[in-house]
């Protein structure tokens with residue numbers, strides 16, 4: 001197949017990501033001194049992602065699958081720039097709207113409205129833009145009656161709806177969603193899937209981490225399967241890779 005070079009929005013090349021635990025900044029000065037004296041100071045290193053390589057083009061919707069701890073969220077952190085790859089590189093062309101850990105970027109004691117503005121500011125939206133869009137956000141997330149309630153009174157599903165509504169408000173060039181669409185109820189899942197399709201049909205590249213193979217098959221045109229940080233498969237044969245993964249989960253032997 002002819003290689004297209006234009007329109008690449010995300011390129012991951014041999015990306016490996018290492019976590020270090022127990023080092024100085026993790027344990028603090030006092031514990032470090034004690035462990036040094038006891039000759040019990042070790043830094044543990046752990047490769048969470050190992051040599052992942054893929055390219056995405058405008059309009060691609062990549063689904064990432066893999067069992068717990070396979071490195072999906074860690075890879076997203078490298079794509080969004082929260083973490084630097086230890087080896088390899090990630091090149092991103094375009095503005096990213098990412099919905100990673102739920103609740104991060106929210107303050108439980110502030111109201112829903114104040115949190116919407118706070119989150120908006122974190123995504124780079126101005127106050128006047130938020131003034132203009134707030135009604136749309138609150139109505140899309142079906143939280144019209146909760147505007148002045150403290151954020152901590154919202155259920156996890158409600159929090160997700162708010163976060164999704166804010167992140168998807170503008171037309172991002174790249175949309176990254178980590179396990180968030182499964183949290184809302186069925187009706188909201190449908191609505192957010194519709195919204196995602198709208199964003200994608202306008203040319204955005206989307207990455208979706210999901211444990212729902214049905215959702216991946218329905219939405220994605222590309223798929224990446226990670227296992228213990230390794231790339232088991234990447235391609236556009238979404239149904240086939242999902243089936244192989246299902247066999248793997250069932251414990252069947254794959255020929």
Ligand SMILES: Nc1ncnc2c1ncn2[C@@H]1O[C@H](COP(=O)(O)OP(=O)(O)OP(=O)(O)O)[C@@H](O)[C@H]1O
Pocket residue numbers: 019020021046048066067068069070071072073074075
């Ligand atoms: N801050 C950290 N320090 C050390 N190890 C970490 C850290 N965060 C994650 N890990 C480890 O890295 C590996 C990959 O974690 P990651 O969260 O990327 O997996 P995941 O595929 O997103 O899992 P899940 O499906 O459970 O969300 C796991 O073994 C995890 O324990």
